[in-house]
Amino acid sequence: MSMIDIEKHIILENADLKTALSKLNDLGLDAILFVVDKNKKLLGSLTDGDVRRGLLKQFDFNTPILQFCQKNPVFIRDGHELTQEIESFKKRKLKVIPIVNDDFQMISILNFRFRENIIPVDVVLMAGGEGKRLRPLTENTPKPLLVVGEKPIIEHNIDRFIKYGVDNIYISINYLGDQLMNYFKDGSQKEINIKYVKEDKPMGTVGSVLLIDQFKHDEIIIMNSDLLTNIDFEDFYNSFKQSNSDMAVAATSYFVDVPYAVLEVNEQNQVKSLKEKPRYTYYSNAGIYILKKSLLDFIPKDTFFDITDLMEVILSKNLKLLTYPITGYWLDIGRHEDYKKAQDDIKHLDL
Numbered sequence: 001m002s003m004i005d006i007e008k009h010i011i012l013e014n015a016d017l018k019t020a021l022s023k024l025n026d027l028g029l030d031a032i033l034f035v036v037d038k039n040k041k042l043l044g045s046l047t048d049g050d051v052r053r054g055l056l057k058q059f060d061f062n063t064p065i066l067q068f069c070q071k072n073p074v075f076i077r078d079g080h081e082l083t084q085e086i087e088s089f090k091k092r093k094l095k096v097i098p099i100v101n102d103d104f105q106m107i108s109i110l111n112f113r114f115r116e117n118i119i120p121v122d123v124v125l126m127a128g129g130e131g132k133r134l135r136p137l138t139e140n141t142p143k144p145l146l147v148v149g150e151k152p153i154i155e156h157n158i159d160r161f162i163k164y165g166v167d168n169i170y171i172s173i174n175y176l177g178d179q180l181m182n183y184f185k186d187g188s189q190k191e192i193n194i195k196y197v198k199e200d201k202p203m204g205t206v207g208s209v210l211l212i213d214q215f216k217h218d219e220i221i222i223m224n225s226d227l228l229t230n231i232d233f234e235d236f237y238n239s240f241k242q243s244n245s246d247m248a249v250a251a252t253s254y255f256v257d258v259p260y261a262v263l264e265v266n267e268q269n270q271v272k273s274l275k276e277k278p279r280y281t282y283y284s285n286a287g288i289y290i291l292k293k294s295l296l297d298f299i300p301k302d303t304f305f306d307i308t309d310l311m312e313v314i315l316s317k318n319l320k321l322l323t324y325p326i327t328g329y330w331l332d333i334g335r336h337e338d339y340k341k342a343q344d345d346i347k348h349l350d351l
Contacts, residue, residue, distance in 0.1 A: 006109050009096065010036055013043055017051070017061045017068065024048055030111060034098045035069045040105045042098055044069030075100050076110060076118065086110070086117050110165065118165030119237045121290065122215045127154060127225040128174030128199055128208070133335050142176040144225040145183060146339065149346035152183070153333060154225040156351050158190065161221075164233040167192040168216050171225070172208045174199045207305040215293055222307065224287035228342050229330040230351050231288060236324055240290045245322035247295060247314055250288035252330050256280045286326055295319075 011020055011033045024031045024047070033046040046069040054068040074089065076099045089097055090112065099108040099118075110118060131143030138146070144154035151159075158169060169187065173180050173196055180196070187194030197211045206222060219240070221233070231250060240248040257279050264273045289307060298313045299305050314321050329349055333342050 006106060009034055009098075009109055010040070010106060011046065011065065013037055013064070013066050015065060017063065017065055020046060020065050020068075021051065024051075029113070030096050032096050033069075034073065034106055034109075035065060036106055040107075042073065042075060042100055042104055042106050044071050045073035045098070046070070073098065077102070078107060114163075115165045116163055117234045119233060120217045121166060121219045121221050121237065122217050123161055123166050123169045124197075124209055124212070124220060124222045125154060125157065125169060125171045125225040126205055126208075126222065127171050127180055128177065128202075129226070130175045131226070131334075134333075134339060137336075137339070140176075142173075142179055143333070145179055146333070148228060148333070148339075148342045153228060153342075154180070155184075156228060157223065157225060158184070158192075158194075160230075160351055161233065162190060162192060166221075166233075169194050170197055170212055171195075172197045172199065172211075174202070202304060204304045204306040204309070206299060206307040206310055207303060209296060210299055210301055218293050220291055220293055220296075222289045222291070224332070226333050227287055227330065228333060228346070228349075228351075229286075229288070229326065230328045230349060231326050231330065232328070236288070236290060239324055240322060243322050244320065246319040247289060247291040247311070248322040248324050249311070250286040250324045250326050251283040252286045252326050254282045254284055256282065283323055283325065286330055287332065288326075 035044040097110045127144040131138035145152040
């Protein structure tokens with residue numbers, strides 16, 4: 001899980017009640033402690049209410065805090081499918097949930113004030129392009145680091161992934177990639193893990209993914225880093241899982257309005273129907289994908305390979321490819337007019 005500082009929420013089982021009250025007071029809105037042993041094994045949870053109920057039972061400041069705490073706290077097990085479980089926590093109005101490993105040791109927390117869910121995916125952000133159409137802005141700055149509003153384009157995307165509990169991100173770099181490495185470093189300032197994949201030569205929109213030694217999860221989200229979007233990653237992930245697809249492609253819709261009546265005819269030019277000023281809807285690739293890790297076996301090594309090539313392979317093998325329509329905001333910042341639009345739109349977006 002993330003490298004979030006959980007020490008403020010942890011208290012050892014042999015601590016005294018005064019220490020516990022002091023820590024609870026410092027936590028403010030997030031006032032809950034998790035009682036652990038010396039190996040950080042979760043033993044219970046402690047709130048102001050637990051302390052109050054204990055004092056009503058005639059406990060005092062010398063009573064071990066294990067007697068005050070709840071012995072069966074809710075928890076999240078790292079690496080497991082959690083969507084329904086987390087939704088139930090939300091409905092119960094729980095605010096801070098401990099995250100444990102298979103040995104029941106606390107390794108992180110989920111605070112619903114800052115994160116909406118935990119999506120068990122690894123993320124690869126493609127950030128190696130030169131952004132030629134945005135020159136001279138990109139002569140000395142990689143396009144993903146161009147500022148929109150108060151922070152770079154790519155940082156908007158990383159922060160949105162963090163909102164959905166993603167904490168393992170790879171950035172594929174090439175052109176001026178050192179600037180991206182210097183900006184984000186290892187991700188610890190954002191309490192996540194960031195690693196970098198450097199192409200020695202152009203490898204397409206998915207070829208560089210093979211340079212990553214090991215993924216933690218069975219599903220991977222691959223995304224162009226120069227997009228500005230408020231896509232719901234939780235719904236994107238859930239739609240992919242519920243459809244039992246091998247890959248899902250986020251898509252934007254385009255409408256074509258025909259200003260005349262349209263005649264539909266058969267092969268003999270006989271009119272079969274008449275549509276008055278119809279609207280046709282087309283879907284365009286939005287540059288955001290989720291796929292099973294097993295699909296990486298279809299990517300040839302050390303070869304230029306676009307993600308559209310992978311999609312062709314999937315279709316040729318009769319595997320399931322899902323289209324996920326983006327119903328919210330989406331903008332590909334490829335041209336100067338797009339960049340100007342992004343600067344205007346960001347004032348009104350909740351990313």
